[in-house]
Amino acid sequence: MFKRVSRLKRKRSMMFPVLLSFGSNLGERHKTLDSAWYALGQTDTIQAVRLSSLYETEPVGGPTGQPKYLNAAGIIHTTLSPEELLVVLQKIEADFGRVRTERWGARTLDIDILLYADRIVELPMLTIPHPEMLHRQFVLEPAHEIAGDWVHPLSRKTIAEHRQQFLATPLDSYSTK
Ligand code: A4P
Numbered sequence: 001m002f003k004r005v006s007r008l009k010r011k012r013s014m015m016f017p018v019l020l021s022f023g024s025n026l027g028e029r030h031k032t033l034d035s036a037w038y039a040l041g042q043t044d045t046i047q048a049v050r051l052s053s054l055y056e057t058e059p060v061g062g063p064t065g066q067p068k069y070l071n072a073a074g075i076i077h078t079t080l081s082p083e084e085l086l087v088v089l090q091k092i093e094a095d096f097g098r099v100r101t102e103r104w105g106a107r108t109l110d111i112d113i114l115l116y117a118d119r120i121v122e123l124p125m126l127t128i129p130h131p132e133m134l135h136r137q138f139v140l141e142p143a144h145e146i147a148g149d150w151v152h153p154l155s156r157k158t159i160a161e162h163r164q165q166f167l168a169t170p171l172d173s174y175s176t177k
């Protein structure tokens with residue numbers, strides 16, 4: 001019995017590496033991203049390991065006329081499960097004034113879980129790896145800066161390989177002829 005308890009405790013305190021994506025296109029974007037990163041590291045269950053540079057990017061999708069985004073990626077270590085982590089991230093988004101109105105609409109802060117160790121999660125409220133991560137330069141560039149060697153658990157390719165592939169893919173051309 002004693003052994004079992006101590007094994008459970010050890011398991012509970014294991015840290016898992018997680019790759020996050022950050023985006024902001026409303027308000028004081030730079031300050032919001034810096035403060036959110038700091039807030040994450042202040043929790044007992046999360047270690048803020050490395051934040052990428054900030055990248056200014058054109059909005060992809062969503063309503064037209066949105067302001068530009070600042071995007072970044074961050075590596076954290078956490079004892080939280082993916083579902084528990086999502087709750088903490090949504091609380092931080094709310095603390096920074098995010099109000100969910102329309103999908104892909106402008107936002108003060110968006111934090112997505114890109115990768116959680118090498119886990120695959122398919123729940124109604126949570127999909128990991130993030131399904132859009134490989135098709136978005138605003139995600140791949142910052143992720144590549146800090147996690148180029150991280151292997152995507154579905155494709156088995158690294159983020160560096162995916163970025164290379166993304167950059168080498170020509171845009172589809174559309175012709176009426
Ligand atoms: N959810 C499912 N999987 C995840 C995950 N891996 N990480 C659920 C985080 N959340 C996840 O997200 C909607 C629901 O997705 C959540 O309730 C959660 O349970 P949301 O953040 O409320 O809404 P959203 O962000 O509008 O939708 P979504 O699909 O997350 O959009 P994205 O993918 O975040 O894209 N252009 C530029 N340049 N830069 C950007 O950062 N971002 C978006 C939003 C569009 N265009 C952009 C950018």
Ligand code: MG
Pocket residue numbers: 110111112
């Ligand atoms: Mg999101």
